Amino acid sequence: MSVYKYRSFEKAKRALWNFHPDITYFEQVAELWNLADKICPIIYPKGIFKYRSIEEANKQRKEWEFAHSKNVLLERALLSLTPVRWSPPTGQAEASESSKLQKR
Numbered sequence: 084m085s086v087y088k089y090r091s092f093e094k095a096k097r098a099l100w101n102f103h104p105d106i107t108y109f110e111q112v113a114e115l116w117n118l119a120d121k122i123c124p125i126i127y128p129k130g131i132f133k134y135r136s137i138e139e140a141n142k143q144r145k146e147w148e149f150a151h152s153k154n155v156l157l158e159r160a161l162l163s164l165t166p167v168r169w170s171p172p173t174g175q176a177e178a179s180e181s182s183k184l185q186k187r
Contacts, residue, residue, distance in 0.1 A: 123155060125147070125148060125151045126151070127144075127147055128147070
């Protein structure tokens with residue numbers, strides 16, 4: 084992987100964009116989206132839904148996707164808030180027990 088130096092953040096930002104994508108670029112993007120779908124798939128309600136307009140259908144889809152992302156964030160926040168019990172490795176536990184006995 085090459086390393087590049089830039090004189091400003093603007094030039095560095097501009098270098099991230101691909102203005103002339105080829106077929107491999109689109110294949111990589113498709114693989115990225117497939118991976119994201121495997122890691123965290125959006126589950127839509129089953130059934131057939133009728134809408135008066137495409138705008139109404141898009142609004143409903145956005146609401147489902149927003150609810151999904153909200154649930155994912157809540158699950159991750161709850162997972163990060165759950166206390167984790169720490170226990171020292173066996174070698175350190177034995178050493179700390181022996182030091183307690185020596186202090187007595």
